[in-house]
Amino acid sequence: DFFVSNPLKLISMVRWIKKIILPLISGGLLALSFPKPGISILAWIALVPLLFDITRKNLPKKETFLKGFFFGMVYFFGTLYWIYHSVHIYGGLSLLLSIMAVLLLSAYLSLYTGLFTYLISLLHNKTLYPMILIAPAIWISLEYIRTYLFTGFPWSSIGYSQYKFLSLIQIADITGIYGISFLIVAFNAAFLDIMLLKKRLSEIPFYPLAPQVAGFLFLIIAFIATFSYGYWRLSQQASGNTIKISLIQGNIPQDKKWEPAFQEEVMNIYKELTRKAVTTDSPQLVVWPETAIPFLFSEPSVNLPEQQNLNEIMSKDLIEFIREINTYLLFGSIRKDMEGGQEFFTNSAFLLNKDGKVTYIYDKIHLVPFGEYVPLRKFLFFIDKLTVGIGDYRPGKYTKRAISPFGIFSTLICYEIIFPGLVRESLREGGDFMINITNDAWFGNTSGPYQHFSMAVFRAIENRKPVIRAANTGISGFIDSRGRILTATPLFERMALSMNIRLDNRRTFYTRFGDLFVYFCLVSTIIALSRIFKFA
Secondary structure (H helix, E strand, C coil), X not given: CHHHHCHHHXXXXXXXXXXXXXXXXXXXXXXXXXXXXXXXXXXXXXXXXXHHHHCCCCCCHHHHHHHHHHHHHHHHHHHHCCHHHHHHHHCCCCHHHHHHHHHHHHHHHHHHHHHXXXXXXXXXXXXXCCHHHHHHHHXXXXXXXXXXXXXXXXXXXXXXXXXXXXXXXXXXXXXXXXXXXXXXXXXXXXXXXXXXXXHHXXXXXXXXXXXXXXXXXXXHHHHHXXXXXXHHHHHXXXXXXXXXXXXXXXXXXXXXXXXXXXXXXXXXXXXXXXXHHHHHHCCCEEECCXXXXXXXXXXXXXXXXXXXXXXXXXXXXXXXXXXXXXXXXXXXXXEEEEECCEEEEEEEEEEECCCCCEEEEEECCCCCECCCECCCCXXXXXXXXXXXXXXXXXXXXXXXXXXXXXXXXXXXXHHHHHCHHHHHHHCCCCCCEEEEEECHHHHCCCCHHHHHHHHHHHHXXXXXXXXXXXXXXXXXXXXXXXXXXXXXXXXXXCEEEEEEXXXXXXXXXXXXXXXXXXXXXXXXXXXXXXXXXXXX
Protein backbone atom coordinates (compact mmCIF):
# COMPACT_ATOMS: atom_id res chain seq x y z
CA ASP A 1 0.00 0.00 0.00
CA PHE A 2 2.89 2.36 0.76
CA PHE A 3 4.38 2.00 -2.71
CA VAL A 4 0.97 2.19 -4.40
CA SER A 5 0.30 5.50 -2.69
CA ASN A 6 3.88 6.69 -3.23
CA PRO A 7 4.81 5.64 -6.77
CA LEU A 8 7.81 7.98 -6.81
CA LYS A 9 9.30 6.07 -3.86
CA LEU A 10 8.91 2.81 -5.75
CA ILE A 11 10.50 4.26 -8.88
CA SER A 12 13.39 5.67 -6.83
CA MET A 13 13.98 2.32 -5.13
CA VAL A 14 13.94 0.45 -8.45
CA ARG A 15 16.47 2.90 -9.88
CA TRP A 16 18.73 2.49 -6.84
CA ILE A 17 18.56 -1.31 -7.04
CA LYS A 18 19.47 -1.12 -10.72
CA LYS A 19 22.53 0.92 -9.77
CA ILE A 20 23.88 -1.73 -7.42
CA ILE A 21 22.68 -4.91 -9.14
CA LEU A 22 26.07 -5.67 -10.75
CA PRO A 23 28.00 -5.20 -7.47
CA LEU A 24 25.46 -7.44 -5.72
CA ILE A 25 25.97 -10.11 -8.37
CA SER A 26 29.75 -9.88 -7.94
CA GLY A 27 29.44 -10.19 -4.17
CA GLY A 28 27.18 -13.22 -4.47
CA LEU A 29 29.46 -14.98 -6.95
CA LEU A 30 32.50 -14.39 -4.76
CA ALA A 31 30.74 -15.63 -1.62
CA LEU A 32 29.75 -18.83 -3.43
CA SER A 33 33.40 -19.53 -4.29
CA PHE A 34 34.21 -20.14 -0.60
CA PRO A 35 33.31 -23.28 1.30
CA LYS A 36 30.54 -24.04 1.50
CA PRO A 37 29.47 -24.47 -1.31
CA GLY A 38 33.03 -23.79 -2.47
CA ILE A 39 32.48 -23.29 -6.21
CA SER A 40 36.03 -21.99 -6.51
CA ILE A 41 35.94 -21.28 -10.26
CA LEU A 42 33.48 -18.44 -9.64
CA ALA A 43 36.22 -16.36 -8.00
CA TRP A 44 37.94 -16.02 -11.39
CA ILE A 45 34.99 -14.08 -12.87
CA ALA A 46 33.23 -12.74 -9.77
CA LEU A 47 34.77 -9.27 -9.89
CA VAL A 48 34.10 -8.66 -13.59
CA PRO A 49 30.56 -7.19 -13.19
CA LEU A 50 31.76 -4.94 -10.37
CA LEU A 51 34.83 -3.67 -12.23
CA PHE A 52 32.86 -3.06 -15.39
CA ASP A 53 30.22 -1.12 -13.45
CA ILE A 54 32.61 1.22 -11.61
CA THR A 55 34.60 2.15 -14.71
CA ARG A 56 31.64 3.59 -16.58
CA LYS A 57 32.09 7.19 -17.72
CA ASN A 58 31.06 10.12 -15.49
CA LEU A 59 30.18 7.94 -12.51
CA PRO A 60 30.04 10.08 -9.32
CA LYS A 61 32.86 9.37 -6.86
CA LYS A 62 30.43 8.71 -4.03
CA GLU A 63 28.63 6.15 -6.14
CA THR A 64 31.82 4.24 -6.93
CA PHE A 65 32.48 3.86 -3.20
CA LEU A 66 28.91 2.77 -2.49
CA LYS A 67 29.01 0.15 -5.24
CA GLY A 68 32.11 -1.35 -3.64
CA PHE A 69 30.49 -1.12 -0.23
CA PHE A 70 27.36 -3.03 -1.27
CA PHE A 71 29.52 -5.56 -3.09
CA GLY A 72 31.38 -6.08 0.18
CA MET A 73 28.19 -6.42 2.20
CA VAL A 74 27.08 -9.39 0.10
CA TYR A 75 30.60 -10.84 -0.12
CA PHE A 76 31.37 -10.64 3.60
CA PHE A 77 27.93 -11.45 4.94
CA GLY A 78 27.80 -14.43 2.59
CA THR A 79 31.08 -15.79 3.97
CA LEU A 80 30.68 -14.71 7.60
CA TYR A 81 26.99 -15.32 8.24
CA TRP A 82 27.92 -18.22 10.56
CA ILE A 83 29.02 -15.75 13.26
CA TYR A 84 25.35 -15.24 14.09
CA HIS A 85 25.28 -18.82 15.40
CA SER A 86 27.97 -18.11 18.00
CA VAL A 87 26.52 -14.88 19.32
CA HIS A 88 22.92 -16.13 19.19
CA ILE A 89 23.34 -19.60 20.68
CA TYR A 90 26.22 -18.91 23.09
CA GLY A 91 26.26 -15.14 23.45
CA GLY A 92 22.63 -14.84 24.47
CA LEU A 93 21.72 -12.29 21.79
CA SER A 94 18.39 -12.55 20.02
CA LEU A 95 18.38 -13.82 16.46
CA LEU A 96 17.74 -10.31 15.15
CA LEU A 97 20.56 -8.74 17.18
CA SER A 98 22.97 -11.53 16.24
CA ILE A 99 22.29 -10.97 12.54
CA MET A 100 22.71 -7.24 13.07
CA ALA A 101 26.11 -7.93 14.68
CA VAL A 102 27.21 -9.81 11.55
CA LEU A 103 25.89 -6.99 9.37
CA LEU A 104 27.88 -4.50 11.43
CA LEU A 105 31.08 -6.50 11.00
CA SER A 106 30.35 -6.86 7.28
CA ALA A 107 29.83 -3.11 7.04
CA TYR A 108 33.24 -2.47 8.59
CA LEU A 109 34.94 -4.92 6.22
CA SER A 110 33.04 -3.41 3.28
CA LEU A 111 34.80 -0.11 3.86
CA TYR A 112 37.87 -1.79 2.36
CA THR A 113 36.05 -2.94 -0.77
CA GLY A 114 34.41 0.49 -1.04
CA LEU A 115 37.84 2.12 -0.94
CA PHE A 116 39.06 -0.40 -3.53
CA THR A 117 36.37 0.52 -6.05
CA TYR A 118 36.80 4.24 -5.35
CA LEU A 119 40.55 4.08 -6.05
CA ILE A 120 40.12 1.89 -9.12
CA SER A 121 37.62 4.35 -10.57
CA LEU A 122 39.99 7.28 -9.95
CA LEU A 123 42.90 5.52 -11.62
CA HIS A 124 40.78 4.44 -14.56
CA ASN A 125 39.52 7.96 -15.19
CA LYS A 126 42.80 9.82 -14.72
CA THR A 127 45.47 7.41 -15.98
CA LEU A 128 46.06 4.86 -18.70
CA TYR A 129 47.39 2.21 -16.32
CA PRO A 130 46.25 -1.32 -17.23
CA MET A 131 43.87 -2.67 -14.60
CA ILE A 132 45.69 -6.02 -14.79
CA LEU A 133 48.52 -4.44 -12.83
CA ILE A 134 46.76 -1.81 -10.73
CA ALA A 135 43.63 -3.60 -9.46
CA PRO A 136 45.43 -6.56 -7.84
CA ALA A 137 48.07 -4.33 -6.23
CA ILE A 138 45.38 -2.18 -4.59
CA TRP A 139 43.32 -5.22 -3.57
CA ILE A 140 46.35 -6.90 -1.94
CA SER A 141 47.33 -3.71 -0.14
CA LEU A 142 43.88 -3.42 1.40
CA GLU A 143 43.67 -7.13 2.15
CA TYR A 144 46.97 -6.91 4.01
CA ILE A 145 45.88 -3.84 6.00
CA ARG A 146 42.65 -5.65 6.91
CA THR A 147 44.73 -8.57 8.22
CA TYR A 148 46.38 -6.45 10.91
CA LEU A 149 44.44 -3.22 11.51
CA PHE A 150 42.37 -3.15 14.75
CA THR A 151 43.64 -6.62 15.83
CA GLY A 152 43.07 -7.83 12.27
CA PHE A 153 40.51 -10.03 10.56
CA PRO A 154 41.91 -11.80 7.46
CA TRP A 155 38.94 -14.15 7.08
CA SER A 156 37.50 -14.29 3.54
CA SER A 157 40.73 -13.30 1.79
CA ILE A 158 39.95 -14.10 -1.83
CA GLY A 159 42.89 -16.47 -2.27
CA TYR A 160 41.46 -18.94 0.25
CA SER A 161 38.77 -19.91 -2.25
CA GLN A 162 41.43 -21.87 -4.18
CA TYR A 163 42.64 -24.16 -1.37
CA LYS A 164 42.01 -27.28 -3.49
CA PHE A 165 43.86 -25.92 -6.57
CA LEU A 166 47.22 -27.35 -5.49
CA SER A 167 49.22 -26.65 -8.66
CA LEU A 168 48.26 -22.96 -8.43
CA ILE A 169 48.78 -22.31 -4.72
CA GLN A 170 52.28 -23.77 -4.27
CA ILE A 171 53.70 -20.31 -4.96
CA ALA A 172 52.38 -19.32 -1.53
CA ASP A 173 55.74 -20.42 -0.06
CA ILE A 174 57.13 -17.28 -1.75
CA THR A 175 54.27 -14.78 -1.81
CA GLY A 176 52.03 -16.05 0.96
CA ILE A 177 48.27 -16.21 0.47
CA TYR A 178 48.48 -12.73 -1.09
CA GLY A 179 50.08 -14.05 -4.26
CA ILE A 180 47.04 -16.20 -4.94
CA SER A 181 44.69 -13.27 -4.30
CA PHE A 182 46.80 -11.19 -6.70
CA LEU A 183 46.41 -13.69 -9.53
CA ILE A 184 42.65 -13.98 -9.07
CA VAL A 185 42.10 -10.21 -9.11
CA ALA A 186 44.47 -9.80 -12.07
CA PHE A 187 42.57 -12.43 -14.03
CA ASN A 188 39.30 -10.61 -13.35
CA ALA A 189 40.89 -7.29 -14.31
CA ALA A 190 42.07 -8.78 -17.61
CA PHE A 191 38.44 -9.12 -18.71
CA LEU A 192 37.91 -5.46 -17.91
CA ASP A 193 40.97 -4.39 -19.91
CA ILE A 194 39.76 -6.38 -22.90
CA MET A 195 36.28 -4.83 -22.71
CA LEU A 196 37.66 -1.32 -22.35
CA LEU A 197 40.37 -1.57 -24.99
CA LYS A 198 38.05 -1.14 -27.98
CA LYS A 199 36.33 1.79 -26.28
CA ARG A 200 39.58 3.57 -25.53
CA LEU A 201 40.93 3.00 -29.04
CA SER A 202 37.87 4.74 -30.47
CA GLU A 203 37.99 7.63 -27.99
CA ILE A 204 41.70 8.37 -27.73
CA PRO A 205 43.75 9.11 -30.88
CA PHE A 206 47.08 7.27 -30.94
CA TYR A 207 46.13 5.36 -27.79
CA PRO A 208 49.34 3.80 -26.40
CA LEU A 209 49.03 0.03 -26.55
CA ALA A 210 52.34 -0.66 -24.84
CA PRO A 211 50.98 -0.58 -21.25
CA GLN A 212 48.10 -2.90 -22.14
CA VAL A 213 50.36 -5.32 -23.97
CA ALA A 214 52.79 -5.25 -21.03
CA GLY A 215 49.93 -6.02 -18.67
CA PHE A 216 48.74 -9.03 -20.65
CA LEU A 217 52.29 -10.33 -21.08
CA PHE A 218 52.87 -9.96 -17.36
CA LEU A 219 49.72 -11.97 -16.58
CA ILE A 220 50.61 -14.74 -19.05
CA ILE A 221 54.16 -15.00 -17.72
CA ALA A 222 52.89 -14.95 -14.13
CA PHE A 223 50.55 -17.87 -14.75
CA ILE A 224 53.16 -19.88 -16.64
CA ALA A 225 55.67 -19.32 -13.86
CA THR A 226 53.10 -20.10 -11.15
CA PHE A 227 52.00 -23.41 -12.65
CA SER A 228 55.55 -24.44 -13.56
CA TYR A 229 56.66 -23.77 -10.01
CA GLY A 230 53.58 -25.51 -8.67
CA TYR A 231 54.12 -28.73 -10.59
CA TRP A 232 57.78 -28.74 -9.59
CA ARG A 233 56.94 -28.28 -5.91
CA LEU A 234 54.29 -30.99 -6.02
CA SER A 235 56.86 -33.42 -7.44
CA GLN A 236 59.11 -32.91 -4.43
CA GLN A 237 58.84 -35.15 -1.40
CA ALA A 238 59.66 -34.05 2.13
CA SER A 239 62.79 -35.81 3.36
CA GLY A 240 62.03 -35.82 7.09
CA ASN A 241 61.27 -38.73 9.36
CA THR A 242 57.81 -40.24 9.65
CA ILE A 243 55.95 -40.15 12.97
CA LYS A 244 52.55 -41.44 13.98
CA ILE A 245 50.11 -39.00 15.59
CA SER A 246 46.60 -39.57 16.91
CA LEU A 247 43.96 -36.83 17.02
CA ILE A 248 41.08 -37.08 19.46
CA GLN A 249 37.81 -35.43 18.44
CA GLY A 250 35.75 -35.49 21.63
CA ASN A 251 32.65 -33.81 20.16
CA ILE A 252 31.78 -32.29 23.52
CA PRO A 253 28.68 -30.05 23.47
CA GLN A 254 29.76 -26.47 24.02
CA ASP A 255 26.95 -25.75 26.46
CA LYS A 256 27.79 -28.75 28.68
CA LYS A 257 31.57 -29.04 28.82
CA TRP A 258 31.95 -26.56 31.68
CA GLU A 259 29.11 -27.92 33.82
CA PRO A 260 30.61 -29.44 37.01
CA ALA A 261 28.33 -32.47 36.72
CA PHE A 262 29.64 -33.17 33.22
CA GLN A 263 33.39 -32.83 33.96
CA GLU A 264 34.03 -36.47 34.77
CA GLU A 265 32.14 -37.60 31.66
CA VAL A 266 34.21 -35.28 29.46
CA MET A 267 37.44 -36.72 30.81
CA ASN A 268 36.18 -40.28 30.42
CA ILE A 269 35.33 -39.60 26.76
CA TYR A 270 38.84 -38.34 26.01
CA LYS A 271 40.50 -41.11 28.00
CA GLU A 272 38.51 -43.87 26.32
CA LEU A 273 39.15 -42.57 22.80
CA THR A 274 42.85 -42.15 23.63
CA ARG A 275 43.18 -45.67 25.05
CA LYS A 276 41.69 -47.12 21.86
CA ALA A 277 44.04 -45.05 19.67
CA VAL A 278 47.10 -46.03 21.74
CA THR A 279 46.15 -49.71 21.78
CA THR A 280 45.38 -49.87 18.06
CA ASP A 281 47.90 -47.47 16.50
CA SER A 282 50.73 -46.91 19.05
CA PRO A 283 51.15 -43.18 18.30
CA GLN A 284 54.18 -41.22 19.45
CA LEU A 285 51.97 -38.21 20.17
CA VAL A 286 48.30 -37.81 21.02
CA VAL A 287 46.62 -34.42 20.47
CA TRP A 288 43.47 -33.21 22.19
CA PRO A 289 41.66 -30.01 21.09
CA GLU A 290 41.65 -26.47 22.47
CA THR A 291 40.44 -26.27 26.11
CA ALA A 292 39.76 -30.00 25.94
CA ILE A 293 39.90 -30.51 29.68
CA PRO A 294 37.07 -28.93 31.72
CA PHE A 295 39.29 -27.69 34.53
CA LEU A 296 42.35 -25.52 35.12
CA PHE A 297 45.35 -27.78 34.62
CA SER A 298 48.25 -27.33 37.03
CA GLU A 299 51.13 -29.47 38.14
CA PRO A 300 50.05 -30.95 41.49
CA SER A 301 51.55 -29.36 44.60
CA VAL A 302 53.09 -31.24 47.50
CA ASN A 303 49.99 -30.61 49.62
CA LEU A 304 48.22 -33.53 51.19
CA PRO A 305 45.28 -34.89 49.15
CA GLU A 306 42.70 -33.36 51.50
CA GLN A 307 44.33 -29.95 51.02
CA GLN A 308 44.25 -30.11 47.26
CA ASN A 309 41.51 -28.38 45.30
CA LEU A 310 39.49 -30.00 42.54
CA ASN A 311 41.76 -28.67 39.77
CA GLU A 312 44.84 -30.23 41.39
CA ILE A 313 43.06 -33.55 41.95
CA MET A 314 41.91 -33.75 38.33
CA SER A 315 45.35 -32.65 37.11
CA LYS A 316 46.96 -35.43 39.13
CA ASP A 317 44.47 -37.91 37.66
CA LEU A 318 45.37 -36.78 34.13
CA ILE A 319 49.08 -37.21 34.85
CA GLU A 320 48.47 -40.75 36.09
CA PHE A 321 46.56 -41.45 32.89
CA ILE A 322 49.53 -40.25 30.82
CA ARG A 323 51.81 -42.65 32.65
CA GLU A 324 49.31 -45.42 31.98
CA ILE A 325 49.21 -44.92 28.20
CA ASN A 326 52.99 -44.21 28.08
CA THR A 327 52.92 -41.62 25.30
CA TYR A 328 53.18 -37.87 24.83
CA LEU A 329 50.00 -35.79 25.07
CA LEU A 330 49.35 -32.26 23.82
CA PHE A 331 46.11 -30.71 25.03
CA GLY A 332 44.45 -27.34 25.48
CA SER A 333 43.54 -25.92 28.88
CA ILE A 334 42.81 -22.63 30.58
CA ARG A 335 45.83 -21.75 32.71
CA LYS A 336 45.84 -19.64 35.87
CA ASP A 337 48.94 -17.68 36.85
CA MET A 338 49.99 -14.80 39.07
CA GLU A 339 51.83 -11.58 38.28
CA GLY A 340 52.31 -8.62 40.58
CA GLY A 341 49.98 -10.13 43.13
CA GLN A 342 47.15 -10.43 40.61
CA GLU A 343 45.90 -13.64 39.05
CA PHE A 344 45.21 -13.92 35.35
CA PHE A 345 44.09 -16.58 32.90
CA THR A 346 45.45 -17.70 29.55
CA ASN A 347 44.22 -20.01 26.80
CA SER A 348 47.13 -22.44 26.67
CA ALA A 349 48.53 -25.65 25.24
CA PHE A 350 50.45 -28.15 27.41
CA LEU A 351 52.75 -30.96 26.31
CA LEU A 352 53.22 -33.79 28.78
CA ASN A 353 55.86 -36.47 28.30
CA LYS A 354 55.43 -40.17 29.07
CA ASP A 355 56.14 -39.53 32.75
CA GLY A 356 53.45 -36.87 32.95
CA LYS A 357 55.96 -34.02 33.21
CA VAL A 358 55.11 -30.69 31.56
CA THR A 359 57.78 -30.11 28.91
CA TYR A 360 56.14 -27.25 27.00
CA ILE A 361 53.53 -24.56 27.58
CA TYR A 362 52.30 -22.14 24.94
CA ASP A 363 49.94 -19.26 25.78
CA LYS A 364 47.71 -18.09 22.98
CA ILE A 365 48.92 -14.74 21.64
CA HIS A 366 46.16 -13.57 19.30
CA LEU A 367 42.94 -13.66 21.29
CA VAL A 368 39.48 -13.48 19.71
CA PRO A 369 37.81 -10.09 20.31
CA PHE A 370 34.54 -10.54 22.22
CA GLY A 371 35.27 -14.26 22.33
CA GLU A 372 38.16 -14.23 24.80
CA TYR A 373 38.38 -10.58 25.76
CA VAL A 374 36.39 -7.40 25.30
CA PRO A 375 38.33 -4.60 23.58
CA LEU A 376 37.88 -1.14 25.09
CA ARG A 377 36.27 -2.72 28.13
CA LYS A 378 36.11 0.65 29.93
CA PHE A 379 33.65 1.83 27.30
CA LEU A 380 32.03 -1.54 26.50
CA PHE A 381 31.55 -2.61 30.11
CA PHE A 382 28.03 -3.84 29.33
CA ILE A 383 29.37 -6.55 26.95
CA ASP A 384 30.75 -9.85 28.18
CA LYS A 385 32.84 -12.37 26.28
CA LEU A 386 31.49 -15.66 24.99
CA THR A 387 33.99 -18.08 26.50
CA VAL A 388 33.82 -19.38 30.03
CA GLY A 389 36.28 -17.95 32.51
CA ILE A 390 36.90 -15.24 35.09
CA GLY A 391 37.45 -11.91 33.37
CA ASP A 392 39.31 -11.45 30.12
CA TYR A 393 42.07 -13.82 29.11
CA ARG A 394 45.57 -12.42 28.90
CA PRO A 395 47.48 -12.92 25.63
CA GLY A 396 50.80 -14.74 25.54
CA LYS A 397 53.91 -12.66 25.04
CA TYR A 398 55.83 -14.66 22.46
CA THR A 399 55.74 -17.65 20.15
CA LYS A 400 57.32 -20.82 21.45
CA ARG A 401 58.38 -24.07 19.82
CA ALA A 402 58.20 -27.48 21.46
CA ILE A 403 61.35 -29.59 21.24
CA SER A 404 60.49 -33.27 21.56
CA PRO A 405 62.09 -36.64 20.74
CA PHE A 406 59.93 -36.90 17.61
CA GLY A 407 60.50 -33.39 16.24
CA ILE A 408 60.26 -29.64 16.75
CA PHE A 409 56.84 -28.05 16.34
CA SER A 410 54.84 -24.91 17.02
CA THR A 411 51.30 -24.75 18.33
CA LEU A 412 48.57 -22.44 17.02
CA ILE A 413 45.42 -22.17 19.08
CA CYS A 414 42.08 -21.69 17.35
CA TYR A 415 42.03 -18.89 14.80
CA GLU A 416 45.73 -18.07 15.20
CA ILE A 417 46.14 -20.38 12.19
CA ILE A 418 44.51 -17.74 9.94
CA PHE A 419 47.26 -15.16 10.60
CA PRO A 420 50.15 -15.81 8.18
CA GLY A 421 52.59 -13.56 10.03
CA LEU A 422 52.02 -15.19 13.41
CA VAL A 423 52.44 -18.69 12.00
CA ARG A 424 55.59 -17.66 10.13
CA GLU A 425 57.02 -16.10 13.27
CA SER A 426 56.45 -19.31 15.21
CA LEU A 427 58.53 -21.25 12.67
CA ARG A 428 61.16 -18.65 11.77
CA GLU A 429 63.85 -20.52 13.69
CA GLY A 430 62.89 -23.82 12.07
CA GLY A 431 60.66 -26.75 12.88
CA ASP A 432 59.29 -30.02 11.56
CA PHE A 433 55.51 -29.59 11.77
CA MET A 434 52.79 -27.46 13.34
CA ILE A 435 49.77 -28.31 15.44
CA ASN A 436 46.49 -26.41 15.41
CA ILE A 437 44.14 -27.11 18.30
CA THR A 438 40.73 -25.50 18.12
CA ASN A 439 37.14 -25.64 19.28
CA ASP A 440 34.86 -24.92 16.35
CA ALA A 441 31.75 -25.97 18.23
CA TRP A 442 30.93 -22.25 18.32
CA PHE A 443 30.26 -22.35 14.58
CA GLY A 444 27.63 -25.09 14.62
CA ASN A 445 26.79 -26.86 11.38
CA THR A 446 27.61 -23.87 9.17
CA SER A 447 30.30 -23.10 6.62
CA GLY A 448 32.54 -21.70 9.38
CA PRO A 449 34.40 -24.95 10.23
CA TYR A 450 35.02 -25.68 6.54
CA GLN A 451 36.45 -22.22 5.90
CA HIS A 452 38.60 -22.41 9.04
CA PHE A 453 40.05 -25.76 7.98
CA SER A 454 40.72 -24.58 4.41
CA MET A 455 42.96 -21.76 5.64
CA ALA A 456 45.30 -24.23 7.32
CA VAL A 457 46.17 -25.54 3.84
CA PHE A 458 47.93 -22.26 3.05
CA ARG A 459 49.88 -22.20 6.31
CA ALA A 460 51.20 -25.67 5.43
CA ILE A 461 52.37 -24.51 1.98
CA GLU A 462 53.71 -21.12 3.06
CA ASN A 463 56.03 -22.74 5.61
CA ARG A 464 56.37 -26.25 4.09
CA LYS A 465 55.22 -27.85 7.30
CA PRO A 466 52.55 -30.51 7.77
CA VAL A 467 49.58 -29.32 9.82
CA ILE A 468 48.04 -31.54 12.47
CA ARG A 469 44.64 -30.18 13.43
CA ALA A 470 42.54 -31.33 16.39
CA ALA A 471 39.09 -29.76 16.72
CA ASN A 472 36.53 -30.53 19.41
CA THR A 473 33.61 -31.06 17.03
CA GLY A 474 35.60 -31.11 13.77
CA ILE A 475 37.01 -30.62 11.31
CA SER A 476 40.13 -32.48 12.52
CA GLY A 477 42.67 -33.77 10.06
CA PHE A 478 46.14 -34.00 8.59
CA ILE A 479 47.58 -31.75 5.85
CA ASP A 480 51.01 -32.45 4.38
CA SER A 481 53.62 -29.82 3.55
CA ARG A 482 52.38 -29.61 -0.04
CA GLY A 483 48.91 -28.61 1.11
CA ARG A 484 47.30 -31.97 0.39
CA ILE A 485 44.48 -32.84 2.78
CA LEU A 486 45.45 -36.39 3.67
CA THR A 487 42.40 -37.12 5.77
CA ALA A 488 39.75 -35.17 7.64
CA THR A 489 36.93 -35.96 10.02
CA PRO A 490 33.27 -35.12 9.56
CA LEU A 491 31.58 -32.64 11.86
CA PHE A 492 30.00 -33.69 15.14
CA GLU A 493 31.35 -37.22 15.33
CA ARG A 494 33.21 -38.59 18.33
CA MET A 495 36.31 -40.36 17.06
CA ALA A 496 40.05 -40.86 17.07
CA LEU A 497 42.10 -40.38 13.92
CA SER A 498 45.66 -41.70 13.52
CA MET A 499 48.15 -41.27 10.70
CA ASN A 500 51.80 -41.48 9.79
CA ILE A 501 53.04 -37.98 8.98
CA ARG A 502 56.26 -37.13 7.16
CA LEU A 503 58.05 -34.23 8.82
CA ASP A 504 59.55 -31.36 6.85
CA ASN A 505 62.33 -29.14 8.24
CA ARG A 506 62.71 -26.89 5.19
CA ARG A 507 62.57 -23.11 5.68
CA THR A 508 60.82 -21.39 2.81
CA PHE A 509 61.38 -17.98 1.30
CA TYR A 510 58.16 -16.84 2.94
CA THR A 511 59.20 -18.17 6.36
CA ARG A 512 62.55 -16.39 6.10
CA PHE A 513 61.55 -13.06 4.60
CA GLY A 514 57.81 -12.69 5.12
CA ASP A 515 55.53 -10.45 3.07
CA LEU A 516 57.99 -8.90 0.61
CA PHE A 517 55.45 -9.47 -2.16
CA VAL A 518 52.89 -7.42 -0.24
CA TYR A 519 55.37 -4.60 0.28
CA PHE A 520 55.92 -4.52 -3.49
CA CYS A 521 52.15 -4.18 -3.95
CA LEU A 522 51.97 -1.42 -1.33
CA VAL A 523 54.76 0.55 -3.00
CA SER A 524 53.16 0.09 -6.43
CA THR A 525 49.83 1.33 -5.07
CA ILE A 526 51.42 4.40 -3.49
CA ILE A 527 53.27 5.26 -6.69
CA ALA A 528 50.12 4.88 -8.79
CA LEU A 529 48.03 7.00 -6.44
CA SER A 530 50.73 9.66 -6.14
CA ARG A 531 50.24 10.42 -9.82
CA ILE A 532 46.62 11.31 -9.13
CA PHE A 533 47.14 13.31 -5.97
CA LYS A 534 50.31 14.86 -7.37
CA PHE A 535 52.63 13.68 -4.65
CA ALA A 536 55.20 12.78 -7.30
